[in-house]
Amino acid sequence: MNEEFIGALEELEREKGISKEIVFDALESALVSSYRKNFGTSQNVEVDINRETGQINVFSLKDIVNDDEVENSNLQVPLSIAREFDPKLNAGDVYSEKINPAKFGRIAAQTAKQVVIQRIRDAERDIIFEDFTDRENEIITGQVQRVSYGNVYFDLGKTEAVLPPAEQIKGETYTQGQRFKLLLLEVKQTTKGPQIILSRSHPNLIKRLFELEVPEIADGIVEIYSISREAGSRTKIAVFSKDDDVDALGACVGYKRSRIKAIVDELYDEKVDIIIYEKEIDCFIANALSPSKVEKVFVNEKEKSALVIVPDYQLSLAIGKEGQNARLAAKLTNWKIDIKSNAQFSEYLKDSELEEDTFREKFGYSSESSYNDSLNNQYKKDDIEDKSVE
Incomplete structure (x- = not known):
């Protein structure tokens, strides 16, 4: 039986990762509880289980006192009786009496079973908690x-x-x-x-999916700067390459869009826009408003706000349905973004009786760029609808 017991513990350790020592400790505690259930809660008891053979020994521990000083027979034993077993014993020593666990009653055995089961459950819960906590x-x-x-x-x-x-x-x-x-x-x-x-729906799901699908991100060659997401609808992710020889955009999109498609397929066909992060905030804001073309960006560093001027025919595209494109761009850059068309901006200058240079000085500073010549804008101009898979 003891061999079967040790074998069962080894199988439990393999299947659930519960150490044999935990079960041995649980069984020892269970036998202590069973003994007290059967023979009285005030008794002192010691249980020893051989870790190699499974042999179980239960001992009742009693203080040895002079024959006329016995007050509690559960905790004390007369010196004369103790010396019948070992003549060398003296008053003040501890007498250890071996008990047969087979004599435990049914209720005591049930108590032992419940204690062992509960300890195993607790150990299993602790293992699961530690395992998954590390994977948050x-x-x-x-x-x-x-x-x-x-x-x-x-x-x-x-x-x-x-x-x-x-x-x-x-x-x-x-x-x-x-x-x-x-x-x-x-x-x-x-x-x-x-x-x-x-x-x-958490933005970090996007980050982890890109790390799975794009080796350059997993290796740290391409890094994710920020992510803004409206789950189930659209996501913008800003990336940049730490190696001039590696194209961050191409790495994320993959050959024939294989990488981005694998990510989108996992996201209930959510649109994903890949944006190139630029240190110059005006360039970054312009990129973030993809797929819209941007003609001018006025930046106020102090207030972290920007005014973006787009062609008249692209105003609705820049703002997006229900303001989604502008909202996601603002979250991505962590800047407040106001968008005006060329016509609206010209009318504003006229009504304010301001020249553009005067407005620039008043607002902060501006950058005018033809982003169409850059690799990033080439993506936005020609391929955004293809690579932001619908």
């Missing part, structure tokens, strides 16, 4: 297990995780058995064990 903010693949009250529960193999409504992509459906890539957002320790919160 990483991509994880899960299979839809069930949907209940708007929450989607995913099977992660060792445990279950929840995707709450606030972290779901609007319009996305979840069917039992489907597999999704998700962001492990948070791991909480609760009275019922670890609670794992997942996300499909």
